[in-house]
Amino acid sequence: MKSVLIGLPGFLGRNWLRVIIIGVTLVVINRKQVNFNVSFGAPGGQEVTPASSSGGESSPSVFTAPPPEQQTLNGATKSGPTPAQTSVVPEASALSMISGLFSGPKEKVAVQGEATPAPGSTEQPAAAPGFLERIGLAGATSPFQPKLVDDLISTDEGTVAAYIRRFSHVAQSEQKRFGIPASITLANGLLHTLAGTRGSAQQLNNYFAIPCPGVWDGPCRNLENQNLRQYETAWLSFRNHSLYVTTGRFAPLQQFGPRDYQKWAAGLEELGYNGTPDLRKQLVTTIEQYELYRFD
Template identity: 35%
Template sequence: MEKETTTAIAGRYLRNYWFKAGVALLLVFIVLKKDLSFNIKLNSTNGEPAPPAEPTRKESKKTTERLTEALPASASAQESTTDLLNLTSLLGSGKPKAEDALNAIPTSEIQAYIRRFSKVARTEARKYGIPQAVIMGNALLLSAAGSGEAAGKGNSHFRIPCTSDWLGNSGHYEGHCYRHYENAWTSFRDHSLYLTTGTIGKKIARLRPATYSDWALALEQVGFTSEKDFGEQLIRVIEKYQLE
């Protein structure tokens, strides 16, 4: 018998044990595959386990908590705005009317002011033909019964504006220039002259006012003062304090 070669022996072995050899190869393949997967995982994390992913719901919770914490400040700002709106509605958006300022003065002070200047007003009325009630009413409204700033600083009881022909002292109040006087009597006299001479005097004369209500509306029409609805304010003050 010829001596068998190595190839022949291997072939005969495979024919006799092919099933066992196949199973062995399959096991080797599985082991190698797991080892390869394990090595790849280690290389991707540098030997450290990957941290778990943060849940989206948790992130949303954090955002909600931040918004909730901000609510008190927002509510406080809203309350402040509401308070400001309420205050504005009570006080009005602009400066108060002259009548409102006068109504804030105690009645006793108003009556004292009327007693103090009633004789001066009567004298001016006789000399210049202006109703005494109009003179006293103008003084009450435009000086707040003598408590106004212009009256206190410059004896300006009628807030007569500075004009190009005015050579005396003056002062600025809330953007307006008003004439200043040495005393209250001079203020009353200049008021009489202002309403009977010059541009304002000519305009009033053309309207021919007769009663105190005519004069009140005429003063508003010719722009005697920047006060809105001045004619109605003056009429109410004259009737309230019975200046006629």
């Protein structure tokens, strides 16, 4: 025994790395065993302690599994989640987080209280949007409603042509008086009433979807989820449109002159005309589709 103790320092000096590795391994195995024991005694079953015997000594606790009718195919009970659903091993959690940063989500982990597909179902839970999708860098589609210009192009060509013939001279007259490109006036009316086919034009003579708020003493009416101005004639609608886009917050548009429909279109969008999304592109597309610039 004495010789062993004398040789021990030398042995440790030569094999210290192996000793440390063996020690760490034993500690990890011991902690895993403790976790397993604790999980085994979790809510999946219950302890039943029989009544004390007449000798005053109590019998040891006995672990009993849930009744067969409470068990599912995976061993989970109906009365509550299993340990695998409610506990997460720290090492596995960290590993999953790191792998998810590079490879993306592989599967959705069940969370207590969250609806999951039934066993055997082919239904997959909806994937949460990724980071690039949330900040708009993954080619996500626009949340805006279908564009007015698409509906206009789908409108009967004869209806569009009739609208242009009817109002082109009115638009040119407004251009001479207010400096608004006739193409802008025609395109704005075509877009917002689909060539005069919408209720705002047919029932209210409002050819530009001009809302009631603002300097307006005339009647208003709720139509198509908007509070719109109502006019006695179509001509009054065109005249009020000219006043509307050359005064107030739209007054700076007059600096662009009566020929630059591109800048007028961009300015109307920038100043928020009727809240119409992507208005510049829609106006320019309409003008070029029907060659409305020939009236400027």
